[in-house]
Amino acid sequence: xxxxxxxxDSVHLLILRKIFEKSNEEVVVAHxxxxxxxxxxxxxxxxxxxxxxxxPVMDGVEFLNHLKESPQTSQIPTxxxxxxxxxxxxxxxxxxxxxxxxxxxxxxxxxxxxKSKASLNYI
Numbered sequence: 001x002x003x004x005x006x007x008x009d010s011v012h013l014l015i016l017r018k019i020f021e022k023s024n025e026e027v028v029v030a031h032x033x034x035x036x037x038x039x040x041x042x043x044x045x046x047x048x049x050x051x052x053x054x055x056p057v058m059d060g061v062e063f064l065n066h067l068k069e070s071p072q073t074s075q076i077p078t079x080x081x082x083x084x085x086x087x088x089x090x091x092x093x094x095x096x097x098x099x100x101x102x103x104x105x106x107x108x109x110x111x112x113x114x115k116s117k118a119s120l121n122y123i
Contacts, residue, residue, distance in 0.1 A: 053080050086102045
């Protein structure tokens with residue numbers, strides 16, 4: 001499985017990366033939505049994307065909008081996570097996230113959710 005992790009929090013990235021790599025998953029890390037889009041321009045073949053919502057440069061909702069507009073990336077399951085109001089971001093994103101979870105989160109639950117979403121999208 002190939003995962004794109006998008007978060008500006010280095011601790012979250014480290015923990016999630018370790019959890020996925022422990023299962024021999026391929027992990028690519030981006031620190032904001034713009035950086036993630038740059039990765040996707042050269043390699044759109046991810047099984048799942050996990051993204052924080054509140055980030056500098058380009059937040060997770062704006063990133064999601066760009067992601068869903070592109071025919072190459074629109075079908076990639078996308079899981080958002082936020083310390084903010086989940087319902088607010090669900091409305092703001094027009095409910096386009098495949099899942100939206102609140103922080104603090106159990107990283108292993110997030111891992112399981114990503115695995116289940118990705119299993120529907122193996123390339």
